[in-house]
Amino acid sequence: xxxxxxxxxxxxxxxxxxxxxxxxxxxxxxxxxxxxxxxxxxxxxxxxxxxxxxxxxxxxxxxxxxxxxxxxxxxxxxxxxxxxxxxxxxxxxxxxxxxxxxxxxxxxxxxxxxxxxxxxxxxxxxxxxxxxxxxxxxxxxxxxxxxxxxxxxxxxxxxxxxxxxxxxxxxxxxxxxxxxxxxxxxxxxxxxxxxxxxxxxxxxxxxxxxxxxxxxxxxxxxxxxxxxxxxxxxxxxxxxxxxxxxxxxxxxxxxxxxxxxxxxxxxxxxxxxxxxxxxxxxxxxxxxxxxxxxxxxxxxxxxxxxxxxxxxxxxxxxxxxxxxxxxxxxxxxxx
Numbered sequence: 001x002x003x004x005x006x007x008x009x010x011x012x013x014x015x016x017x018x019x020x021x022x023x024x025x026x027x028x029x030x031x032x033x034x035x036x037x038x039x040x041x042x043x044x045x046x047x048x049x050x051x052x053x054x055x056x057x058x059x060x061x062x063x064x065x066x067x068x069x070x071x072x073x074x075x076x077x078x079x080x081x082x083x084x085x086x087x088x089x090x091x092x093x094x095x096x097x098x099x100x101x102x103x104x105x106x107x108x109x110x111x112x113x114x115x116x117x118x119x120x121x122x123x124x125x126x127x128x129x130x131x132x133x134x135x136x137x138x139x140x141x142x143x144x145x146x147x148x149x150x151x152x153x154x155x156x157x158x159x160x161x162x163x164x165x166x167x168x169x170x171x172x173x174x175x176x177x178x179x180x181x182x183x184x185x186x187x188x189x190x191x192x193x194x195x196x197x198x199x200x201x202x203x204x205x206x207x208x209x210x211x212x213x214x215x216x217x218x219x220x221x222x223x224x225x226x227x228x229x230x231x232x233x234x235x236x237x238x239x240x241x242x243x244x245x246x247x248x249x250x251x252x253x254x255x256x257x258x259x260x261x262x263x264x265x266x267x268x269x270x271x272x273x274x275x276x277x278x279x280x281x282x283x284x285x286x287x288x289x290x291x292x293x294x295x296x297x298x299x300x301x302x303x304x305x306x307x308x309x310x311x312x313x314x315x316x317x318x319x320x321x322x323x324x325x326x327x328x329x330x331x332x333x334x335x
Contacts, residue, residue, distance in 0.1 A: 015073055016081045017129050022071040024094075024125050027057065028117035040070035050106050057111035058098070064109070085129055092128045092295065094119060119295075122229055127296040132241055135296045136258035141195030142226055145245045145254045146175050146288060149187045155179075156254045158244040158289035159191065159217070161199065162298070163227040164331040171227050172216040172330050173199060175288030176303045180206045180215050194256065197225050207333070212273065212321055213303045214329050215288075228290055230323035230330070232297035234276055238263045242280040242302060244289030254285070263299065266322075275319040276300045282318045291320045298323045 026036040034055040041047055041054055044063060054063065064086070068077050086109070089095040096110045119125045127135045139160075146157040157179030163171045173191065180188050188206060191199050202218040209215065240261050245254040261280030268274055278291060282302050291300040300320030 014078065014081060016068065016078055016085065017126065019068045019071040019077070020085060020089075020129060021125055023067055024116050024120055026071075027111045027113055028120045030113060033057065033111075033113070036070075037067075041066060046106070053107060057113055058107035059110070060106070060108045063107075088129060088131075094125075094128065122297070123226055124295045124297065127294070132239060132260055132294050135292060135294065136241055136243065138226065139228060139243060139290075139292070139296060140256055141197045142228055143243045143256060143289065144173065144191040144194050144197075144199055145256075146173075146179055146191060147189040148180060149189055150185055154189070156245050156247075156285050157287050158285065158302070160243070160288075160290045160298075161219075161221065161225060161227050162216075162230055162326070162330055162334075164230070164327050164334040169223050170334045171219060171221060172333055173219055174214065174216050174230075174290075174301060174326060174330060175206075176301065177208050177213045177215040178303075179288050181208060192254070197221065209329055212325060212329070214301065214321060214326060216330055216333060218333060228292070228296070228298050230298040230301075230326040232293045232295075232299040232323050234263055234266055234299050234322065236263055236265060238299070239294050240278050240280055240299065241292040241294070242278070242282055242286065242289055243292070244282065244286035244302060246283035246285040257286075264317075267319075269319075274322050274325070275303075276322060277317050277319055278302075280318060298326065301326055 026033045037054050044066060065077055065079065068082065086095060090097050094112050094116050096112055098110055099108045127138065142161040144159050146159045148155050148157065157175055159173040159175035161171055162174045180186055188204060198221065200220045202220060206215045206217050240263050242259045243256060246257055248255060259280045261278050263276055264279055265277040266274060267277055276291065276299060286302045289302045290298045291302060293299055300322050302320050304319055
């Protein structure tokens with residue numbers, strides 16, 4: 001029910017979302033939060049008795065409503081939206097549930113200030129609050145098509161804007177090596193401009209991973225474009241989002257498709273490579289695209305399908321290279 005509500009409000013972010021994000025801008029900085037609390041919480045019941053703990057980030061439901069109101073537009077707060085959003089924040093560890101201490105306790109929750117600060121740097125607080133459909137739309141402009149030529153034919157793969165450094169501005173386009181490897185007779189042509197975003201290669205030479213099916217292209221782009229961080233933690237049955245440019249019959253151009261699924265397993269192939277197995281529907285053209293979690297962090301990169309032949313036909317399992325391997329590959333170029 002909560003996921004459905006988040007998907008619905010993700011298409012039209014309510015003012016409460018903006019208030020939460022503004023509140024997190026304070027909560028991620030201890031001194032600034034202390035000043036904010038003192039400026040806006042004197043109306044709270046037993047404020048002086050609870051002042052020190054409030055300044056440290058502890059709060060109850062009434063405290064939260066007052067703080068959100070202070071961050072809002074002055075037109076009130078929809079309390080029916082606040083509780084589902086609060087549960088979402090607890091699920092992702094940005095808020096700590098202290099309710100076990102009972103109704104007589106001064107506080108029922110606390111901010112996880114370090115986690116909030118990291119989430120603000122990663123630009124994922126809005127993702128956590130609004131869910132998968134919002135995440136799929138937000139990163140459309142960060143996932144370009146990769147145009148190449150092989151022989152007489154032109155093909156399309158997928159890449160994505162990535163960085164490894166929190167708050168850094170050096171970025172690369174990541175894709176699957178088999179999309180762009182010159183040894184396979186492939187000539188790189190161009191990247192498209194998703195949502196009008198322009199990615200300018202510093203040079204047109206893709207850097208190929210010596211072993212894994214990964215490649216990167218050093219680029220320049222507008223710093224306002226949201227990068228994707230390959231630091232997600234894979235967990236079986238995590239909800240996953242893939243973005244890519246698979247072939248669609250009878251269409252005039254490559255179109256970016258989003259697909260929801262789940263992480264089914266982490267396996268090793270015959271070459272000793274660790275892979276994610278995902279239920280998302282992927283096809284030729286998806287290779288090189290990101291596998292995101294609900295917070296918009298990259299769990300992996302789509303590369304190929306594992307096929308098993310049996311009497312009933314062929315069974316396919318979509319696989320992705322793990323984010324930790326992507327991080328290790330791009331980090332030297334993003335520093």
